[in-house]
Amino acid sequence: MTDKKLLEVKNLNLAFNPGNANEVKAIDNVSFDIYEGEVFGLVGESGSGKTTIGRTILKLYEPQSGEIHFEGKDVLKMKSVELRSFRKDAQMIFQDPQASLNGRMKVKDIIAEGIDIHHLAKNKEDRDNQVEHLLELVGLNKDHSSRYPYEFSGGQRQRIGIARALAVRPKFIIADEPISALDVSIQAQVVNLMKQLQKQEKLTYLFIAHDLSMVKYISDRIGVMHWGKILEIGTSDEVYGNPIHPYTKSLLSAIPIPDPQEELSRKPIEYDPTSETDGKKREMHEITPGHFVFSTDEEAAEFARG
Numbered sequence: 358m359t360d361k362k363l364l365e366v367k368n369l370n371l372a373f374n375p376g377n378a379n380e381v382k383a384i385d386n387v388s389f390d391i392y393e394g395e396v397f398g399l400v401g402e403s404g405s406g407k408t409t410i411g412r413t414i415l416k417l418y419e420p421q422s423g424e425i426h427f428e429g430k431d432v433l434k435m436k437s438v439e440l441r442s443f444r445k446d447a448q449m450i451f452q453d454p455q456a457s458l459n460g461r462m463k464v465k466d467i468i469a470e471g472i473d474i475h476h477l478a479k480n481k482e483d484r485d486n487q488v489e490h491l492l493e494l495v496g497l498n499k500d501h502s503s504r505y506p507y508e509f510s511g512g513q514r515q516r517i518g519i520a521r522a523l524a525v526r527p528k529f530i531i532a533d534e535p536i537s538a539l540d541v542s543i544q545a546q547v548v549n550l551m552k553q554l555q556k557q558e559k560l561t562y563l564f565i566a567h568d569l570s571m572v573k574y575i576s577d578r579i580g581v582m583h584w585g586k587i588l589e590i591g592t593s594d595e596v597y598g599n600p601i602h603p604y605t606k607s608l609l610s611a612i613p614i615p616d617p618q619e620e621l622s623r624k625p626i627e628y629d630p631t632s633e634t635d636g637k638k639r640e641m642h643e644i645t646p647g648h649f650v651f652s653t654d655e656e657a658a659e660f661a662r663g
C-alpha cells in the first residue's frame with residue numbers, strides 16, 4: 358500500500374426515486390479514500406448501500422451530489438476517451454458468477470470480451486495466449502477455454518469472473534460480495550486467490566461483504582456502513598480489535614465463534630439506532646490516529662476517553 362490516493366469519494370449522496378413517497382436515501386453523505394495497493398473492505402447489513410456505492414463509483418448510477426476522483430480525475434465529469442480508459446482501469450467482480458457469465462458464450466470469449474473491446478490483442482494467437490495465461494493465473498486449466506460456464510462449479514465460475522476482470526489489466530477492482538454465493542468450503546479458496554492476485558498484480562480493491570470474518574482477513578482498512586452512512590473507518594485490526602461505534606460493536610458481536618465453548622458464552626449486543634435519527638449534527642471524528650467514527654463533538658470526546 359502506498360500513500361497515494363487512487364480513489365477519493367467526497368460527500369456522496371444518492372437517493373432512488375428522489376422527491377417521491379418511495380424515496381430511498383441509499384448513499385448519505387459518504388466520504389472515504391482508497392490508497393493505491395490497498396484492500397478497502399466495505400461491510401454492513403443487506404440494504405445498507407454497499408452495492409449502490411460500488412455502482413456509483415463505476416458511473417453506473419448518477420449521484421445527486423458529491424465527488425468521485427480516480428487518480429485525481431473527476432469520474433462524474435468523464436466523457437468518451439477518458440471514460441473508456443476509466444472503464445478499463447476499474448473492473449467489477451460480481452456476487453453471482455452464475456448470473457454474471459453469459460451461458461451461451463465459451464469461456465475464452467467471456468474472458469476475452471474486454472480484450473476485444475479495448476483492442477488489447479495483436480491477433481487471434483495473442484488473444485488465445487492471453488486467455489490461457491489468465492486461466493492459469495486464476496488456477497484453471499487452459500483446456501477449459503472451449504467449455505461453457507455450466508460445465509463448471511460455482512467456485513470455478515467465480516475464477517472465470519476474476520479472469521475476465523483481470524483481462525484488461527485493471528488497476529482497481531470492485532468486488533461486490535464475490536464469495537457470498539459460494540459454498541462455505543470454497544469461499545476461503547477464492548478469497549485466498551483474490552488476495553494473492555492483488556499482491557502479484559499490484560491491484561487495489563474495494564471489497565464489499567457482509568461476511569465479516571472474510572473481510573477482516575483480506576482488508577487493510579474497513580468502512581462500516583449502515584442506512585446509507587459510513588459510521589466507522591479504520592484499519593482492519595482497529596475496527597475488529599477496538600470497535601467504537603455501537604453499530605460496529607453489535608455487528609461484530611453477531612459473528613459466531615468457531616470454538617463451541619466460547620460460542621456458548623458469546624453475547625450478541627443489540628444496536629439502538631436512535632443516534633441515527635435524533636437529528637443531532639454528526640460528522641467523522643478521528644478518535645485515534647486513522648480511526649474515524651461518525652459522531653457528535655460530545656460523543657467523540659467520550660469515545661476518545663475510552
Ligand SMILES: Nc1ncnc2c1ncn2[C@@H]1O[C@H](COP(=O)(O)OP(=O)(O)OP(=O)(O)O)[C@@H](O)[C@H]1O
Pocket residue numbers: 373374381382383401402403404405406407408409410567
Ligand atoms: N435500483 C433501485 N431502485 C430503488 N431502490 C434501490 C435500487 N437499488 C437499491 N435500492 C435500495 O437502496 C438501498 C441500498 O441498497 P444496496 O443494494 O446498495 O445495499 P447493499 O448494502 O448492497 O445490500 P445487499 O447486501 O443486499 O446487496 C436499499 O434500501 C435498496 O432497497
